[in-house]
Amino acid sequence: MNKQFFPHINKNVIFTIFMAFLFLTQFFNCPLTASTSLVKRTNADENIIEIENTSIYFTSNNYTLYGNIFYPTDNTKKYPCIIFCEGFPGYVNAYSWIPKALAEQGYVTFIYDPPGLGKSEGFIPIWGVSVQLLNLFFRFGSYTISPLHYFVGDWVQAGSDALTYITEESPVKTMINASSIGLIGHSFGGITASEIATVDDRFDAVIAMSHANPIYVDDITIPIQFIGTDFDYGLFSIPMVQISYNRANPPKELIMIKLGTHFGFTTAFNSLCPCPRWQKDVILHYVIPWFDYFLKNDTSSLSIITSGTDNLSPIFKSQYNLGSGNFIL
Secondary structure, X not given: OOOOOOOHHHHOHHHHHHHHHHHHHHHHOOOOOOOOOOOOOOOOHHHOOOEEEEEEEEEEOOEEXXXXXXXXXOOOOOEEEEEEEOOOOOOHHHHOHHHHHHHOOOOEEEEEOOOOOOOOOOOOOOOEEEEHHHOEEEXXXXXXXXXXXXXXXXXXXXXXXXXXXXXXXXXXXXXXXEEEEEEEEEOHHHHHHHHHHHHOOOOOEEEEEOXXXXXXXXXXXXXXXXXXXXXXXXXXXXXHHHHHHHHOOOOEEEEEEEEEEOHHHOOOOHHHOOOOOOHHHHHHHHHHHHHHHHHOOOHHHHHHHOOOOOOEOOOOOOEEEOOOOOEEO
């Protein structure tokens, strides 16, 4: 580790007030557009490989946490590993489409419920209601206990413990190339990922979707990609991700998706997702080559991450700076 855990307890006094308003917007976010399709793969379709997945439990800060590992069926090779930090009040099934898509491109991916969410332990017992038809899971008390777990440092600790578990204890530990480790998160998970990247030097590339911690991003020394949308939580998400991009060190990239929404990063509500039909396509179009370039040293991916594509926002500019200046996509 290159820093002590939980430095944000003191540094985040102002950020704590800011995030209190963000919690409130979770209750009032309204659908802006509807999708008529689920996940459609990107132009990487021809490279899809056969994968498997397994559910596990691991321990972090004396809490038993639930997770799911996606991995290629060919266990004779070494693969880069990616840890996924879900958002609040999320659950593994809402985000598994991204770890699954990455695994199909030759990664071992690990998504977990942090303390207080999904099937993981927290301050209060695991009580919840599942609506399978809409791929929804309501964890009672999550709006209260999840922020508390974050602010005492449990979420950041869980991200590092997840990496330790999968590389040292998991049934796929021998398949992992420990010198190529990625980190990705959405919403509160994006904030968490941006903080983990400052305290755990085992990670080699990071992606923060919807949110990041703008106070910490200038301490990140690995490549970071931000992904935002036109119709995210507008009063907070859009300024947060743009300020974070401006403060971050290169290599960095900001992708803004036309008419995208907060729910569009998940499969919550299934085909009734309040998001444009292209949002998941654009997400994978940039997420996969970002990791391919920085974790696999695949130079052919550079042309993808430095080029525009359909359905980028015409309002908020997508841009990148890989070290030689800022460029608009």
